[in-house]
Amino acid sequence: MDQAIHPRLTVLIHPLVQHKLTIMRRRETSTGEFRSLAREVSLLMAYELTRDLPIERVPIDTPLEPMMAPSIAGKKLCIVSILRAGDGIASGMLDLMPSARVGHMGLYRDPATKRPVEYYLKLPEDVAERLVIVVDPMLATGHSAAAALARLKKAGCHNLRFACLLAVPEGLSVLAAEHPDVPVYACAVDRMLDDHAYIRPGLGDAGDRLFGTK
């Protein structure tokens, strides 16, 4: 059903992911717990997102004998965090992939127009040669993610993936229309957007919950 909205959507139905996400959604979950859970869920997401990375065999010596052992081929990947809430996802992914490069893109949603406004951009120089995982916990209208992906394509990136905690059909449709080539990973697809473009049932404002700003 969700794949009808976005043909390259993967929903992470693993019980650990779903259980942790439920705790994150709860109103009474504290900032500290929310942040730790975001990190744990993101590590699990990174495991799924990297399942198909190309492998090559390299010669190594074990203490007992030489062997040809599997190793990830090519340049390592780059995580691009959509500030500021994306940082809550990037940190968990970096726990699993500590040598990944990291780019930052500052986008905020104009409260009146609900459209993203770019206020910061810093990418690794060789970003175009890397697999780029764009992270932001919330895919709501989809315009922030679509703008981020468009900006990265303009910078020459052609191997892109987008990862979020929660998506809604509206945002998935925007990504399917504007970036059908980009696989999307989400932990859940929620019911709808409300009149303020918040995800329902959702988890509230991801940035505020991660950083305790409200």
Ligand SMILES: O=P(O)(O)OC[C@H]1O[C@H](OP(=O)(O)OP(=O)(O)O)[C@H](O)[C@@H]1O
């Ligand atoms: O799909 P969209 O409708 O574009 O909305 C999603 C965006 O809104 C949130 O960011 P926000 O503007 O609250 O910024 P913040 O991360 O600084 O809190 C969220 O983290 C996304 O970036």
Ligand SMILES: O=c1cc[nH]c(=O)[nH]1
């Ligand atoms: O529900 C939503 C929508 C956008 N941004 C959030 O943090 N939460």
Ligand SMILES: [Mg+2]
């Ligand atoms: Mg916010």
